[in-house]
Amino acid sequence: MAANFWASSHCKQLLDPDDVDVLQPLDRERGLTQEEFKLIKIHMTNHIWKLAQQVKVRQRVIATAVTYFRRVYTRKSMTEYDPRLVAPTCLYLASKAEESTVQARLLVFYIKKMCSDEKYRFEIKDILEMEMKLLEALDYYLIVFHPYRALLQLLQDAGMTDLTHFAWGLVNDTYKMDLILIYPPYMIALACIYIASVLKDKETTAWFEELRVDMNVVKNISIEILDFYDYYKGDTCKGEPVKGIPEERINAALNKLATK
Amino acid sequence: MAVAAPGQLNLDESPSWGSRSVDCFEKLEQIGEGTYGQVYMAKEIRTGEIVALKKIRMDNEREGFPITAIREIKILKKLHHENVIQLKEIVTSPGPEKDEQGKPDGNKYKGSIYMVFEYMDHDLTGLADRPGMRFAVPQIKCYMKQLLTGLHYCHVNQVLHRDIKGSNLLIDNEGNLKLADFGLARSFSSDHNGNLTNRVITLWYRPPELLLGTTKYGPAVDMWSVGCIFAELLHGKPILPGKNEPEQLTKIFELCGTPDEINWPGVTKLPWYNNFKPSRPMKRRVREVFKHFDRHALDLLERMLTLDPNQRISAKDALDAEYFWNDPLPCDPKSLPKYESSHEFQTKKKRQQQRQQEETAKRQKLQHPQPHARLPPIQQTGQVHPQIRPGPSQPIHNAPPPQMAAAPGHHYGKPRGPSGGPSRYPQGGNPSGGYNPNRGGQGGGYTSGPYPPPGRGPPPYAGSGMPGTGGPRGGSAAGYGVGAPNYPQGGPYGASNQGRGPNMMGGSRNQQQYGGWQ
Numbered sequence: 001m002a003a004n005f006w007a008s009s010h011c012k013q014l015l016d017p018d019d020v021d022v023l024q025p026l027d028r029e030r031g032l033t034q035e036e037f038k039l040i041k042i043h044m045t046n047h048i049w050k051l052a053q054q055v056k057v058r059q060r061v062i063a064t065a066v067t068y069f070r071r072v073y074t075r076k077s078m079t080e081y082d083p084r085l086v087a088p089t090c091l092y093l094a095s096k097a098e099e100s101t102v103q104a105r106l107l108v109f110y111i112k113k114m115c116s117d118e119k120y121r122f123e124i125k126d127i128l129e130m131e132m133k134l135l136e137a138l139d140y141y142l143i144v145f146h147p148y149r150a151l152l153q154l155l156q157d158a159g160m161t162d163l164t165h166f167a168w169g170l171v172n173d174t175y176k177m178d179l180i181l182i183y184p185p186y187m188i189a190l191a192c193i194y195i196a197s198v199l200k201d202k203e204t205t206a207w208f209e210e211l212r213v214d215m216n217v218v219k220n221i222s223i224e225i226l227d228f229y230d231y232y233k234g235d236t237c238k239g240e241p242v243k244g245i246p247e248e249r250i251n252a253a254l255n256k257l258a259t260k
Numbered sequence: 261m262a263v264a265a266p267g268q269l270n271l272d273e274s275p276s277w278g279s280r281s282v283d284c285f286e287k288l289e290q291i292g293e294g295t296y297g298q299v300y301m302a303k304e305i306r307t308g309e310i311v312a313l314k315k316i317r318m319d320n321e322r323e324g325f326p327i328t329a330i331r332e333i334k335i336l337k338k339l340h341h342e343n344v345i346q347l348k349e350i351v352t353s354p355g356p357e358k359d360e361q362g363k364p365d366g367n368k369y370k371g372s373i374y375m376v377f378e379y380m381d382h383d384l385t386g387l388a389d390r391p392g393m394r395f396a397v398p399q400i401k402c403y404m405k406q407l408l409t410g411l412h413y414c415h416v417n418q419v420l421h422r423d424i425k426g427s428n429l430l431i432d433n434e435g436n437l438k439l440a441d442f443g444l445a446r447s448f449s450s451d452h453n454g455n456l457t458n459r460v461i462t463l464w465y466r467p468p469e470l471l472l473g474t475t476k477y478g479p480a481v482d483m484w485s486v487g488c489i490f491a492e493l494l495h496g497k498p499i500l501p502g503k504n505e506p507e508q509l510t511k512i513f514e515l516c517g518t519p520d521e522i523n524w525p526g527v528t529k530l531p532w533y534n535n536f537k538p539s540r541p542m543k544r545r546v547r548e549v550f551k552h553f554d555r556h557a558l559d560l561l562e563r564m565l566t567l568d569p570n571q572r573i574s575a576k577d578a579l580d581a582e583y584f585w586n587d588p589l590p591c592d593p594k595s596l597p598k599y600e601s602s603h604e605f606q607t608k609k610k611r612q613q614q615r616q617q618e619e620t621a622k623r624q625k626l627q628h629p630q631p632h633a634r635l636p637p638i639q640q641t642g643q644v645h646p647q648i649r650p651g652p653s654q655p656i657h658n659a660p661p662p663q664m665a666a667a668p669g670h671h672y673g674k675p676r677g678p679s680g681g682p683s684r685y686p687q688g689g690n691p692s693g694g695y696n697p698n699r700g701g702q703g704g705g706y707t708s709g710p711y712p713p714p715g716r717g718p719p720p721y722a723g724s725g726m727p728g729t730g731g732p733r734g735g736s737a738a739g740y741g742v743g744a745p746n747y748p749q750g751g752p753y754g755a756s757n758q759g760r761g762p763n764m765m766g767g768s769r770n771q772q773q774y775g776g777w778q
Contacts, residue, residue: 096327097334099446104323128324132352132373135325136279140350142334 024077036253054110065094089130097142147189167196191221282353343410345440381601385426401590406437412575415479422460424485435593473531480569487564517544524568556583
């Protein structure tokens with residue numbers, strides 16, 4: 001919301017890559033592995049996404065919710081903050097912060113419709129209680145900037161608006177990683193444009209040069225994104241099906257936390 | 261907040277993430293009370309610093325943390341300016357608290373949340389209403405300049421305050437003025453064309469475009485309020501004290517003339533123009549009514565009280581006005597006299613005593629002096645009443661009540677304005693009788709109407725009203741188009757917006773006299 005990203009709390013809170021994706025001691029004691037930690041975060045990102053589809057909120061709300069979710073686990077353990085409750089609560093809080101409020105009872109209703117697993121089902125009071133804990137865990141910093149607006153402006157500037165759909169999808173997928181906690185949103189947008197242009201054989205060298213951005217950062221982000229695709233998904237660009245994450249693995253990981 | 265640098269130990273007793281406990285503060289006394297929550301003057305135990313604690317009430321909230329508080333926190337976290345109240349931090353109390361009467365405070369979600377602000381001694385209305393108070397011209401210029409500077413900063417940062425009025429302008433004993441109470445504020449973006457609620461701004465300070473029902477507006481709404489305050493400071497009393505919306509518009513037309521397509525292109529297209537169409541044209545009388553103002557003040561006021569929001573002066577241009585650059589120049593805030601602090605809640609006790617005195621006086625059939633009226637400013641410098649503040653150790657509320665048997669001079673005494681809140685905020689559960697022209701004669705309150713109470717509830721148009729909403733029109737990449745930007749806002753939770761508004765607000769704005777600490 002702030003007019004200026006550089007003056008925003010989001011900017012000041014960007015984290016060092018080493019401080020993100022770090023297993024909390026409590027979770028490690030429970031035997032959670034780094035890999036499982038990552039998987040749960042991806043899985044719960046998808047959970048937020050699916051839930052959002054049901055309650056119908058704007059994309060921006062989802063992106064903010066996922067950002068809250070990932071930010072929480074740079075500070076709090078999954079043992080104490082059950083991801084299955086934190087995820088819908090993030091969506092609830094984000095809907096307020098982004099001015100398109102979703103009633104708690106609607107969320108509860110759709111969760112029950114969507115999930116047969118008892119462990120995902122919560123009551124209104126659980127969400128409201130978690131909301132307070134969440135606000136505190138986020139230190140009341142609720143403004144989040146996203147790459148979407150920058151993406152559109154940059155594509156316009158580069159005269160590559162035909163890449164919009166492809167690049168937009170890539171940006172969506174970056175929320176399955178912690179990139180939004182580490183890099184300024186416009187750099188993430190640039191990385192997605194870079195990937196899109198390479199895959200679609202667009203000549204962009206001159207345009208990138210003119211931007212005078214640190215191409216090393218752009219390329220590093222791009223590599224992270226591509227590595228993520230290699231590892232977790234089929235190459236959607238080549239029409240391969242998404243491999244996804246086997247449910248047993250997620251459940252095994254979540255069972256270690258044994259929160260509910 | 262209390263965050264240690266990376267790699268360092270956090271030496272505060274407070275946790276490095278999350279908020280500190282309210283126990284870090286010692287509550288000294290209550291200085292405000294509204295339905296929104298209590299406000300306390302408090303001392304930070306470790307540093308001795310005096311702060312204001314504004315409690316965020318959680319009861320009556322079916323939807324958890326109030327969205328109004330979320331808005332206020334979001335906005336205050338991004339504004340850092342010497343003329344904008346500073347949100348220092350947010351603290352929580354871990355367990356259920358008892359209120360002063362020892363009752364549980366009804367908070368279902370354990371703990372309470374407080375916003376910690378820097379402490380300010382006065383608000384502008386309270387100060388202006390002090391018995392015998394007269395502002396000197398350099399003092400008025402000084403306050404106006406600070407008000408405009410703070411507001412310009414908000415507008416540059418794409419924040420509309422939407423409740424500019426004297427009691428929301430806090431003043432400390434260094435003469436600094438700060439904008440407070442961002443509970444109605446919201447972000448806007450100059451490139452978006454979404455709808456905003458027109459139910460904002462206290463009636464006397466509400467601009468004609470809102471009264472005529474516009475839902476597309478910008479910073480000019482705040483500038484109208486500034487004009488009203490400016491004239492009030494010079495004139496000595498509120499200039500447009502309407503009792504309800506129709507009367508407010510009439511008062512505006514009587515002063516500023518009636519709008520037409522020539523002086524305000526597009527006015528006839530405003531939603532409620534036809535309902536409020538003036539029966540006869542009236543001419544603008546600003547210069548006539550305020551002929552006692554000096555030339556530069558009048559020039560500036562004319563440009564602030566311009567009917568057409570597009571022609572109304574901006575905060576930035578107002579700061580460049582001759583008024584601020586001609587003798588007498590605005591004084592240095594630090595040179596202003598210091599006044600004994602008075603907050604509404606404290607003066608309430610005095611007021612009660614006064615009322616008792618009056619009752620006694622009545623019984624003795626004594627004649628009353630005329631109620632104190634605000635006095636116009638002193639035209640020369642240096643004649644300001646030297647009211648010296650008592651030493652800091654002396655609790656203010658122990659000061660004897662002002663020996664004026666007259667009706668309370670403080671605006672807190674009796675809500676300045678229509679008696680009771682309803683006409684100022686008719687939709688706060690007290691219908692003022694079919695004001696809303698589009699709802700015809702359906703009485704029965706605004707609570708169920710299509711309009712949320714002023715700004716508190718999410719406006720029904722919320723979704724499209726936000727900057728940066730949506731994505732590229734026409735959907736997004738295959739498979740990812742969740743919540744496509746074209747999602748209609750009347751969707752499954754549309755009803756919730758309407759239903760919730762009144763409960764969240766529930767007439768909290770009826771208590772406007774409580775000022776900026778709410």
